[in-house]
Amino acid sequence: MKCLCALPLLLLILCGATSALAQSTDATISGVVVDPAGRVIPGATIEIVNDETGVHYSGETNGVGIYTVAILPPGQYRVQVSKIGFKTLIKPGIILNVQSAVALNFTLPLGATSESITVEAGSSAINTTDGSVSTVIDQKFVENIPLNGRSFQDLILLTPGIVTNTPQQTSGLGGSGEFSVNGQRTESNSYMVDGVSANTGAAYFVTGGAPSGSLPASTALGTTQALVSVDALQEFRVESSTYSAEYGRNPGGQFAMVTRSGTNDWHGSVFNYFRNDALDANSWFNDNTVPITPKSAERQNDFGGTFGGPTSIPRLYNGKNRTFFFFSYEGLRLVQPQDVTINAVPDQTLRQSAPAPLDQVLNAFPLPTPNTPDLGGGLAEYVGGWSTPSQLDSVSLRLDHAIGDHARIFFRYSQTPSDSASRGNSQLNGTGYESPSVVTTSSYEPRTFTLGVTSELPGRLSNDLRANLTTNVNHSLVTTDSFGGATPVNLAQLQGVGTQPAYTVDVSLYSGSYALGILEGGEIGSQRQWAVVDTLGALRGNHNFKFGIDWRRLTPTVNPGSPYVSYLYFSDASVAANSVDYGFAESSTAFYPVYADFSAFIQDEWHATPHLNVSLGLRWEINPAPGAARGLMPYPWPIPQRLCQAAYHDSAVARRRRQWRPVSSLHYEMNRV
Numbered sequence: 001m002k003c004l005c006a007l008p009l010l011l012l013i014l015c016g017a018t019s020a021l022a023q024s025t026d027a028t029i030s031g032v033v034v035d036p037a038g039r040v041i042p043g044a045t046i047e048i049v050n051d052e053t054g055v056h057y058s059g060e061t062n063g064v065g066i067y068t069v070a071i072l073p074p075g076q077y078r079v080q081v082s083k084i085g086f087k088t089l090i091k092p093g094i095i096l097n098v099q100s101a102v103a104l105n106f107t108l109p110l111g112a113t114s115e116s117i118t119v120e121a122g123s124s125a126i127n128t129t130d131g132s133v134s135t136v137i138d139q140k141f142v143e144n145i146p147l148n149g150r151s152f153q154d155l156i157l158l159t160p161g162i163v164t165n166t167p168q169q170t171s172g173l174g175g176s177g178e179f180s181v182n183g184q185r186t187e188s189n190s191y192m193v194d195g196v197s198a199n200t201g202a203a204y205f206v207t208g209g210a211p212s213g214s215l216p217a218s219t220a221l222g223t224t225q226a227l228v229s230v231d232a233l234q235e236f237r238v239e240s241s242t243y244s245a246e247y248g249r250n251p252g253g254q255f256a257m258v259t260r261s262g263t264n265d266w267h268g269s270v271f272n273y274f275r276n277d278a279l280d281a282n283s284w285f286n287d288n289t290v291p292i293t294p295k296s297a298e299r300q301n302d303f304g305g306t307f308g309g310p311t312s313i314p315r316l317y318n319g320k321n322r323t324f325f326f327f328s329y330e331g332l333r334l335v336q337p338q339d340v341t342i343n344a345v346p347d348q349t350l351r352q353s354a355p356a357p358l359d360q361v362l363n364a365f366p367l368p369t370p371n372t373p374d375l376g377g378g379l380a381e382y383v384g385g386w387s388t389p390s391q392l393d394s395v396s397l398r399l400d401h402a403i404g405d406h407a408r409i410f411f412r413y414s415q416t417p418s419d420s421a422s423r424g425n426s427q428l429n430g431t432g433y434e435s436p437s438v439v440t441t442s443s444y445e446p447r448t449f450t451l452g453v454t455s456e457l458p459g460r461l462s463n464d465l466r467a468n469l470t471t472n473v474n475h476s477l478v479t480t481d482s483f484g485g486a487t488p489v490n491l492a493q494l495q496g497v498g499t500q501p502a503y504t505v506d507v508s509l510y511s512g513s514y515a516l517g518i519l520e521g522g523e524i525g526s527q528r529q530w531a532v533v534d535t536l537g538a539l540r541g542n543h544n545f546k547f548g549i550d551w552r553r554l555t556p557t558v559n560p561g562s563p564y565v566s567y568l569y570f571s572d573a574s575v576a577a578n579s580v581d582y583g584f585a586e587s588s589t590a591f592y593p594v595y596a597d598f599s600a601f602i603q604d605e606w607h608a609t610p611h612l613n614v615s616l617g618l619r620w621e622i623n624p625a626p627g628a629a630r631g632l633m634p635y636p637w638p639i640p641q642r643l644c645q646a647a648y649h650d651s652a653v654a655r656r657r658r659q660w661r662p663v664s665s666l667h668y669e670m671n672r673v
Contacts (some may be wrong), residue, residue: 046080
């Protein structure tokens with residue numbers, strides 16, 4: 001227990017060392033090596049070889065016969081144990097998943113080291129180190145399951161305790177998360193790709209959790225290619241409860257993804273998935289209109305490929321067993337149909353009676369559909385369906401290099417530009433008010449640069465260092481077009497508030513139970529993350545220590561459309577008289593908050609007895625209220641204006657804390673070791 005009492009002291013030493021939630025995606029193999037009489041064997045050599053890359057990892061048992069080999073990328077391995085005076089044992093076919101903690105114990109028979117025994121059976125490769133609850137989805141499972149849009153949201157739902165909140169719904173992008181883990185808020189999850197945070201969602205509005213780094217990066221379609229394409233994904237793990245002190249910052253699920261690397265063999269793939277309305281029947285809703293509404297266009301082409309292998313230069317450099325690359329590309333071109341809807345639009349009488357220039361606004365609505373009921377109050381029906389286009393391009397390149405037998409380095413670059421368009425609706429059931437001729441185009445462009453260095457150090461130490469730069473830019477543009485016979489209008493020019501897309505103009509008509517409006521504007525937001533993560537592992541007697549630090553700096557930009565001008569008419573008489581019943585104009589300033597987060601932890605996996613493992617940990621987090629790179633500082637609580645209230649609720653209130661979070665768990669292995 002002497003080592004355990006030193007935990008606070010070790011943590012203070014750690015916190016004073018360097019600035020940097022260390023969350024490695026690598027796996028660990030540990031165990032005990034004994035002789036036929038059950039006595040421990042110190043100094044036994046452990047050799048672990050990746051079957052696909054040929055990269056070697058080595059270790060040695062300490063004075064009590066325990067070994068630990070960390071920083072093992074997911075894959076298939078073979079383990080070799082040798083010691084002078086004993087036969088060599090070889091155990092092949094060891095499958096390691098992301099963040100696996102596998103216990104493999106060996107009993108070495110007496111004999112010559114040159115004699116080897118291959119062990120095909122033995123203890124199962126399960127986690128007997130801690131009591132964490134998690135689910136692993138590997139590459140083979142992903143390849144064999146049909147995925148809508150080739151996005152792995154549906155696979156996350158396979159984890160017990162997770163429910164979804166309208167996945168792939170673009171209207172909520174940047175405002176809320178998608179998954180609730182064990183009842184936690186959807187903005188309480190932590191996403192990691194290759195060991196660094198992927199909570200880098202960007203938003204152009206002040207509400208929601210994206211500016212503070214509470215939401216993951218997403219495409220304009222709401223899919224996960226902005227994190228990693230399924231073709232570049234090796235596997236991912238979802239830890240839903242009782243995870244160690246190594247994980248934290250957010251109290252919800254811990255989603256850890258690791259990308260694919262190249263191997264000694266050349267591998268490539270090409271794919272194209274498509275859908276077309278020529279293969280589909282008309283929908284029930286379209287068939288039940290008079291006259292029948294024809295099918296809206298549907299086109300889906302999801303195409304791309306992968307290519308990876310050893311990096312070699314003929315006659316100059318042979319990268320086999322040392323240097324590898326893996327390239328992935330996925331493109332999506334989607335035209336998505338919308339079933340027929342009934343929308344309220346101004347009738348011809350109201351259009352003709354409206355004075356100039358208000359008549360230009362009314363003519364920006366689609367024309368009424370002939371032979372449809374008059375809604376009264378100057379309104380008529382427009383009946384029709386449409387299709388909206390979307391697209392994305394996901395590119396990923398990863399380079400891996402082994403520096404001797406004790407160090408490995410990788411670099412990954414990814415870029416996923418995407419855009420999506422949607423139309424408004426002024427349906428009679430009151431679900432919206434924007435005219436179908438109003439088109440909202442959203443675009444996202446996240447880029448990531450990740451560098452990782454893993455090394456085995458003297459004294460049974462291992463170190464895992466990650467550095468990351470992520471940028472994400474989000475644009476939103478709202479315009480009108482000629483859909484349904486509408487005549488486009490430039491509201492900003494008409495109202496004299498500007499000619500650039502940094503404005504919002506809203507002209508709305510409320511008549512009876514109906515609401516309809518024309519809206520134009522433009523907004524932009526961005527996110528930038530710098531992250532440094534470092535984890536140090538040390539084997540001391542029966543204790544396997546891990547120390548970790550994580551420093552993350554977020555500098556989002558929130559630039560809402562300004563000025564915002566709104567004109568509301570509550571009757572057709574107000575329209576005819578061009579008398580605004582309620583109108584307002586407001587301006588807002590761009591925000592440049594700065595979030596600086598620091599976390600440190602110490603974790604001890606104590607092999608107390610051959611049948612008992614004790615997991616103890618302590619975590620320290622500093623997540624202060626945000627500052628500002630320039631411009632206005634965030635409002636303190638209570639906020640005197642509703643502007644910025646939602647934006648800084650998490651940061652100025654919930655995030656203003658300095659806390660110690662002790663983490664402990666007890667795990668007892670029922671089977672004999």
